Amino acid sequence: MLTSGIxxxxxxxxxxxPGLIFWTAISFLIVMLILSKFAWGPLVxxxxxxxxxxxxxxxxxxxxxxxxxSILKKNRELLAKAxxxxxRIIREGKEYADKVRAELTDKAQAEAQxxxxxxxxEIEMEKRRALDVLRNEVxxxxxxxxxxxxxxxLDAEKQKAxxxxxxxxxxxxxx
Amino acid sequence: xxxxxxxxxxxLVVPVLLSLNSHAFAATGQDEAQVHESAAxxxxxxxxxxxxxxxxxATVEAGAHEAAGAEGHDEKPGDVIMHHILDNKIYPIEPxxxxxxxxxxxxxxxIDISVTKHVVMIWLASAVLLVVGLSVxxxxxxxxxxxxxxxxxxxxxxxxxxxxxxxxxxNIGHGYEKFVPFLVTVFFFILICNLLGLIPYGATATGNIxxxxxxxxxxxxxTQAAAFKAQGVKGYLEHLTAGTHWSxxxxxxxxxxxxxxxxxxxxxxxxxxxxxxxxxxxxxLIFIAFILKSYVxxxxxxxxxxxxxxxxxxxxxxLQAFVFTMLSALFIGLATAHEHHEEGHxxxxxxx
Numbered sequence: 121m122l123t124s125g126i127x128x129x130x131x132x133x134x135x136x137x138p139g140l141i142f143w144t145a146i147s148f149l150i151v152m153l154i155l156s157k158f159a160w161g162p163l164v165x166x167x168x169x170x171x172x173x174x175x176x177x178x179x180x181x182x183x184x185x186x187x188x189x190s191i192l193k194k195n196r197e198l199l200a201k202a203x204x205x206x207x208r209i210i211r212e213g214k215e216y217a218d219k220v221r222a223e224l225t226d227k228a229q230a231e232a233q234x235x236x237x238x239x240x241x242e243i244e245m246e247k248r249r250a251l252d253v254l255r256n257e258v259x260x261x262x263x264x265x266x267x268x269x270x271x272x273x274l275d276a277e278k279q280k281a282x283x284x285x286x287x288x289x290x291x292x293x294x295x
Numbered sequence: 296x297x298x299x300x301x302x303x304x305x306x307l308v309v310p311v312l313l314s315l316n317s318h319a320f321a322a323t324g325q326d327e328a329q330v331h332e333s334a335a336x337x338x339x340x341x342x343x344x345x346x347x348x349x350x351x352x353a354t355v356e357a358g359a360h361e362a363a364g365a366e367g368h369d370e371k372p373g374d375v376i377m378h379h380i381l382d383n384k385i386y387p388i389e390p391x392x393x394x395x396x397x398x399x400x401x402x403x404x405x406i407d408i409s410v411t412k413h414v415v416m417i418w419l420a421s422a423v424l425l426v427v428g429l430s431v432x433x434x435x436x437x438x439x440x441x442x443x444x445x446x447x448x449x450x451x452x453x454x455x456x457x458x459x460x461x462x463x464x465x466n467i468g469h470g471y472e473k474f475v476p477f478l479v480t481v482f483f484f485i486l487i488c489n490l491l492g493l494i495p496y497g498a499t500a501t502g503n504i505x506x507x508x509x510x511x512x513x514x515x516x517x518t519q520a521a522a523f524k525a526q527g528v529k530g531y532l533e534h535l536t537a538g539t540h541w542s543x544x545x546x547x548x549x550x551x552x553x554x555x556x557x558x559x560x561x562x563x564x565x566x567x568x569x570x571x572x573x574x575x576x577x578x579x580l581i582f583i584a585f586i587l588k589s590y591v592x593x594x595x596x597x598x599x600x601x602x603x604x605x606x607x608x609x610x611x612x613x614l615q616a617f618v619f620t621m622l623s624a625l626f627i628g629l630a631t632a633h634e635h636h637e638e639g640h641x642x643x644x645x646x647x
Contacts, residue, residue: 133380140382155476
């Protein structure tokens, strides 16, 4: 065991070997040059391309999401607008119907009022005509009475009785 | 099937253990040669029945004994461990022999560039990485961005994406793209080197300080270049004074200069020590059984603990690759940190 330790310390491990250095350098350089052209170059460019592809895909997904959201928002707005429009139309319809009904009612009432008024007027006119007719008759009767009185001469008693009778007649016919 | 195998192993192991104990009791007064002989007799018997790690270790021991017999002196466990850890011009494939790696006669700049065990592992790691990387890259060329990757490409993509976003982007920030290929390559390179060291007949190239030093020097060069590019020569020199009063420069400038070099030094030592330590621990645990010459110790201590450390090493292989990459990214981020500051000022000024 002691000898092995001495050998390790004595060296051999640290002896320089220019030939090995030479071959290592040459081999490594050749390998690096060949591989960086034919292996790592395509590989790394592929990695970069794929990174870009993934990034653009993510970007596209984001923009598509934004677009979809804006469309959704627009749709919601349109829907809300349509709802409001429908509400307004219904409300307007109701208002119009109310107005029309009120108008019609007013008109009908006015018509009825007018008809009542004209009826009253006609009734009044009829009444007046009837009164006129009555008055003419009364005048005729009075004239006839007077004629009778005159004819039956100058009996006061008789005259008085005739007038009374005539008045009674009048009153009865009047009533 | 499994129960039958275990019972057979037990039937073979229990008498051996009993006889070994009786031997030990009997041999207390005898000389060591006899005990040695009994161990040598039981070792081949065990190698056929016991499970793989012990069997492998037993053959390693047997091989060591043969070598010792040939050279005429006993090989110490330390020598075997160091032989495994250190670089060699001979690639051992234990029970079957060894491969003498080719020497390269051409010596550029006077350095011996002969192929060694760790050079072979680095080439193997490079080949694995190239095959994986090119197949993944080819599958990505035929893939459109709309389609998901599948299978192995997905695993690599997850790791690359992790390094790109969580390591490079979060530590370097603006302008991180041009450092991604380096960071990804260094991660996979270290990871595969670490993992190759954990498979049988493999060796850990990242357990060699020369390899880790080279990788750290790449990080150092990139860090310095990024610092110069981000701050300019004037800004770089100003950074060395850490914004202190001129009378303190004589202290601050050396400290900042040393600080520039401690970062790659720390990277070097951290990776090298982590990968070496794990292998030394596994080998030491196995060798406890051979030093004590006891099957009880082998079954109760060496194998379970070695398996535990092996699993830990699997984790460490990933962890150290990540740590190296992470720290490289952090150092680059620290070096380019002033860039954001100045850009922020320029932006503010453009607003006024």
